[in-house]
Amino acid sequence: MNIYDLIFYLFAALTLISAFFVVTNKNIVHSAFYLLFTFFGVAGIYVLLGADFVAIVQLIVYVGGILILLLFGVMLTNKITNVEIKTGTINIFSATVGVGLFAGVLLAAVLYAPWKVSVLQEPVSTTGILGNLLMNEYVLVFELLGIILLIALIGAASIARR
């Protein structure tokens, strides 16, 4: 058991435990804060997989952007003064059974599938490689994503102000 495995289990535990609290906590603000730890743990897993650039983007976009947006959504749509910030739940029993079965099938598929693993290379810094791919092979997707973000910005502003 080397240090890589130890760090992996640390980040895996952080991710899964905080994700469990996200989906079970009654208080929606607490859920949002547990989601912070989930995103952080996922970023750590990206680093362990040799994806340093994606990990940093995950931290910047998810923790800095999406989580703040979600917290704004919580704060703007609940009355903080009277304690009506708890979220109701429905379908607990059927959801537990269904999701449990689904997870079991998926786990069995993952565990028993004969995955072909290629020889691992030493992880290198991926920023330059990803930039080259983005500007050569994927340049059309890149441009389309820019347009999508612009449309999403305009659409969100116009929907929210109506």
Place this chain on the structure above:
Amino acid sequence: MVTVGLTHFLIISTLLFSMGIYAIITRKNAVMVLMGVELILNSANINFIAFSRFGNFGYNGQLIALFVIVLAAAEAAIALAIVLNIYKNLSTVNVDEVDNLKE
């Protein structure tokens, strides 16, 4: 405790996916449903990057994970704008009570 390989990462992403589905099914608050969607997108990203590392696919998986993150940001912005609008019109964000588009 065996040494960490592809299966470990796939198990993490499976469990994250299941918890995201659970959040979407059980929660009433629309913002919580959005959090479940974010969990699912994260689990998909873990899969993309794990296969990009352990398979012989180059760096395409990491790039697609980046695209997923961009789309998640756009989706969160639009969805929260819609949620705010629903709250303004109907004074609730519980998805089981919102059964018409306009009061």
